[in-house]
Amino acid sequence: MAVIEIENLTKDYGNKKGIFDVSFSVKEGEVVGFLGSNGAGKTTTIRHLMGFISPQKGRAQILNMDCFRNASCVQMKVGYLPGEIAFMDNMSGKEFIEFMAKMKKMKDLTYARELTEYLEIDTQVKIKKMSKGMKQKIGLIIAFMQNVPILILDEPTTGLDPIMQNKFVELIKREKDAGKTILMSSHIFEEVENTCDRVVMIKDGKIVADEDIHKIKNNRVKHYEITFSDIKSAENFQGLYSDSQRRENTVFLSLKNQVDELIKQLSRYEVQDIAVRNQTLEEVFLRYYKEEK
Numbered sequence: 360m361a362v363i364e365i366e367n368l369t370k371d372y373g374n375k376k377g378i379f380d381v382s383f384s385v386k387e388g389e390v391v392g393f394l395g396s397n398g399a400g401k402t403t404t405i406r407h408l409m410g411f412i413s414p415q416k417g418r419a420q421i422l423n424m425d426c427f428r429n430a431s432c433v434q435m436k437v438g439y440l441p442g443e444i445a446f447m448d449n450m451s452g453k454e455f456i457e458f459m460a461k462m463k464k465m466k467d468l469t470y471a472r473e474l475t476e477y478l479e480i481d482t483q484v485k486i487k488k489m490s491k492g493m494k495q496k497i498g499l500i501i502a503f504m505q506n507v508p509i510l511i512l513d514e515p516t517t518g519l520d521p522i523m524q525n526k527f528v529e530l531i532k533r534e535k536d537a538g539k540t541i542l543m544s545s546h547i548f549e550e551v552e553n554t555c556d557r558v559v560m561i562k563d564g565k566i567v568a569d570e571d572i573h574k575i576k577n578n579r580v581k582h583y584e585i586t587f588s589d590i591k592s593a594e595n596f597q598g599l600y601s602d603s604q605r606r607e608n609t610v611f612l613s614l615k616n617q618v619d620e621l622i623k624q625l626s627r628y629e630v631q632d633i634a635v636r637n638q639t640l641e642e643v644f645l646r647y648y649k650e651e652k
């Protein structure tokens with residue numbers, strides 16, 4: 360069942376800015392990465408989903424409810440992390456979390472306390488004295504604390520250091536295991552690669568790719584760097600692969616799904632060293648962009 364459904368969603372801000380005929384859906388229990396560079400249209404799409412703006416054309420639905428017409432109902436079902444959070448600067452983190460809990464008519468703050476501990480943040484500090492990363496943690500606590508079935512996160516790891524980024528990845532995995540449906544926008548490829556089932560890519564307001572992440576991972580190219588014991592062997596081996604390159608006794612080769620054949624070929628040579636690198640999601644992404652052009 361599609362929990363989030365966007366169909367031909369259009370908001371034209373003029374000058375080719377905005378989003379145009381955006382369509383994609385997120386099934387129950389799925390984690391989808393919404394990937395695009397700055398200004399691509401991620402936030403505009405997400406703001407439609409939260410019912411903050413009305414579409415010029417098309418529609419955005421969550422749990423079969425129109426996001427704009429049923430905005431308050433939709434918002435009760437969604438844990439939302441905005442791209443830019445409007446804080447009450449004079450409150451402490453704790454006061455702000457409690458204030459938001461009251462707005463959401465929440466009584467039980469157990470999960471908020473667990474998240475505070477997990478994200479290692481001192482919530483007694485006044486928000487105006489907090490760093491960007493600390494504020495982001497407060498935003499995450501507020502998005503997750505309600506324990507609702509859907510999470511929509513706009514650039515969730517902004518300002519987080521690498522250790523906290525890893526903790527965030529773990530948190531998403533936990534929420535996924537609990538059956539949550541998650542849509543998160545990002546321009547960080549690794550974050551999407553490590554957490555999502557599917558990736559939807561947006562460019563200049565248009566969807567350019569919608570792919571299963573496992574399919575991308577399986578189909579992506581592997582880059583090999585193979586060092587032979589002597590130049591003659593390297594030359595011989597290079598002759599087998601027309602697209603390969605060679606520097607002295609090292610051959611550089613990019614292959615897709617031909618591991619078995621490669622190992623069989625290599626068994627005939629004396630190999631000194633071999634290094635393998637997967638094509639990153641960023642490289643896959645850039646390929647999509649290039650093909651689109």
Ligand SMILES: Nc1ncnc2c1ncn2[C@@H]1O[C@H](COP(=O)(O)OP(=O)(O)OP(=O)(O)O)[C@@H](O)[C@H]1O
Pocket residue numbers: 372376377395396397398399400401402403404442546
């Ligand atoms: N209210 C508005 N009026 C006019 N133009 C707008 C408005 N909101 C957004 N835009 C423009 O629409 C485009 C898409 O913006 P959006 O914020 O959705 O991008 P984004 O993918 O979230 O980018 P970022 O990663 O930088 O947050 C941008 O060019 C932006 O300048």
